[in-house]
Amino acid sequence: MAPLRTPLHDPQREQKMHRIPPNEAKISAQAVAAFGNTPNPRLRQVLQSLVSHLHAFASEVELTEDEWLEGVRFLTDTGKLCDGVVRQEFILLSDVLGLSMLVDAINHRAGETATESTVFGPFYIAGMPERQAGESMAFTPGQPALVQGRVLDPAGEPVAGAVLDVWQTADNGMYSGQDPEQPLANLRGRYRTDGEGRFAIRTIIPVSYPIPTDGPVGRLLQASDRHPWRPAHLHFMVTAEGHRTLVTHLFNHDDPYLESDVVFGVKDSLKVVYQPCRANHPLATRYGFEGDFHLATYDFVLEHP
Structure with a gap:
C-alpha cells in the first residue's frame, strides 16, 4: 500500500x-x-x-464560483447564530477546525511544571456568583462530587487568593444560558483559594455531551462524517495577581470520547479520577453531603508572566 x-x-x-x-x-x-x-x-x-x-x-x-458562494453563505449563517452572550458559532467553528487548540498551543508554551491549558470554549458567562469553599454550585440533579486541590506557583509554593472561575454542563449535557430550564448560575461559580492555596468545589460529576449541531458547524460535521461529542469535563479559568491566567479543563479519566474529542482539547495531564466516597467520609460532614459522593483531587500550577 x-x-x-x-x-x-x-x-x-x-x-x-x-x-x-x-x-x-x-x-x-x-x-x-x-x-x-x-x-x-x-x-x-x-x-x-x-x-x-x-x-x-x-x-x-x-x-469554483458555486463553492465560493456556498462558503460565503456558510460564514453568513455562522454569524447569524452568534448572540454575543451564550451562542458563539464562530468559536465553535474554530474549535472543530482545530484552530482554537493550535492558537492555544502557540500562546501557552508552558514549562514542564505549569498546568497545561486547553480551549476556552463558547459557553463561558462572566460575572457568576462568588462561592465559599465547598459551597455547591449544582441546582440540578447529578452524581454528587467534590473537586478539591491547591493552586501553586512553579516553585510549589501556595498561591493564596487565586480565583477559580468554574463552569460545566448539567446532566442533560447542556450549559446554563444554553438551556432555558436551568438557572443561569447553575453549575457556575467563582471560588477562591485560602492562605495555603487550597480550594474545594461542590458539584456533580461532569458528563459527555454533543456540541450544538443545529447550525452551520453541525452541518459541517455531518458532511465530513464526524461525531459532535466532547468528553466529560469541568472548565476552569484560574487567575491570581502576579501570575499568568490559566484556562483549562479537568477531564473524567474514563470517558469514551477522550481519544476523539471533537475540538481536540484533551491532554493526558488534565485527566482526573472521581473516587467513590461513603456518606461517613470526613469530607461529607465538612461540606454537607447527605449521602455517598465522589472525590477528585487536582493541583493547578500557574506560570509567572
Whole structure:
C-alpha cells in the first residue's frame, strides 16, 4: 500500500501550485501588495499572510464560483447564530477546525511544571456568583462530587487568593444560558483559594455531551462524517495577581470520547479520577453531603508572566 500523502508534502499539489496561470498569480500578488502600507507592522504581517494563504488555497483546490458562494453563505449563517452572550458559532467553528487548540498551543508554551491549558470554549458567562469553599454550585440533579486541590506557583509554593472561575454542563449535557430550564448560575461559580492555596468545589460529576449541531458547524460535521461529542469535563479559568491566567479543563479519566474529542482539547495531564466516597467520609460532614459522593483531587500550577 502506498503511503498516505499529506497536503504539505504532496508532489501533485506542489506541481499544481507551480502551474498557476500568470494572470491568477498577478491577482494574488496585487492583493498581498495592497496591504503593504498598513501602518501597524504586526497587522500588516497578519493581513498579507492571510491574503497570501487564502489565495494559495483557492488556487490549490481550484475553487469554483458555486463553492465560493456556498462558503460565503456558510460564514453568513455562522454569524447569524452568534448572540454575543451564550451562542458563539464562530468559536465553535474554530474549535472543530482545530484552530482554537493550535492558537492555544502557540500562546501557552508552558514549562514542564505549569498546568497545561486547553480551549476556552463558547459557553463561558462572566460575572457568576462568588462561592465559599465547598459551597455547591449544582441546582440540578447529578452524581454528587467534590473537586478539591491547591493552586501553586512553579516553585510549589501556595498561591493564596487565586480565583477559580468554574463552569460545566448539567446532566442533560447542556450549559446554563444554553438551556432555558436551568438557572443561569447553575453549575457556575467563582471560588477562591485560602492562605495555603487550597480550594474545594461542590458539584456533580461532569458528563459527555454533543456540541450544538443545529447550525452551520453541525452541518459541517455531518458532511465530513464526524461525531459532535466532547468528553466529560469541568472548565476552569484560574487567575491570581502576579501570575499568568490559566484556562483549562479537568477531564473524567474514563470517558469514551477522550481519544476523539471533537475540538481536540484533551491532554493526558488534565485527566482526573472521581473516587467513590461513603456518606461517613470526613469530607461529607465538612461540606454537607447527605449521602455517598465522589472525590477528585487536582493541583493547578500557574506560570509567572
